[in-house]
Amino acid sequence: NAGVTQTPKFQVLKTGQSMTLQCAQDMNHNSMYWYRQDPGMGLRLIYYSASEGTTDKGEVPNGYNVSRLNKREFSLRLESAAPSQTSVYFCASRLYPDSNYGYTFGSGTRLTVV
């Protein structure tokens, strides 16, 4: 099925470990986004990529890095995980980065850092 695929779905890390969350879309979308969702708070933007070859910080980028590997793939890396990064992470994409276009979200990655 066409859409946004995130892997893994669940992950438990120890403090200080590193990992990469993978995101791929097959809709030929130009823009991709990483959000985190925490209880009692709305989703917050971590990083985004308006188009292939570009990445920019969102609201809460500290502790994360991203790579736009190609048009399809946008990965999120935690170099040294901290308990504060326990969250549900969502990748999203859309055709172009302006208000005329809706978002397609992945199914999420539930990350626990102990």
Place this chain on the structure above:
Amino acid sequence: KNEVEQSPQNLTAQEGEFITINCSYSVGISALHWLQQHPGGGIVSLFMLSSGKKKHGRLIATINIQEKHSSLHITASHPRDSAVYICAVYHAGGTSYGKLTFGQGTILTVHP
């Protein structure tokens, strides 16, 4: 005060009831999104609107730009409608990329 406020935070209904979820925002926007999230599940985009009204099946979304208010209505509610409904507004936000600001969500439970 949050830029996007949803009400109610929690809503319980009996199957068949008409449901309304409200969203108020305090910034100038170019689009408003309604999203649905099932427990433990991903996020699905229901509507994107910048004016007027949209309908899809039993779901209706309206927006009043002047009053900075949107509503999501569900007619003939069903237990499978139980989910978190999230309002998000797209605005410039003082950034170069535009910004999607999310409400905290409304938890809807529909009992058979």
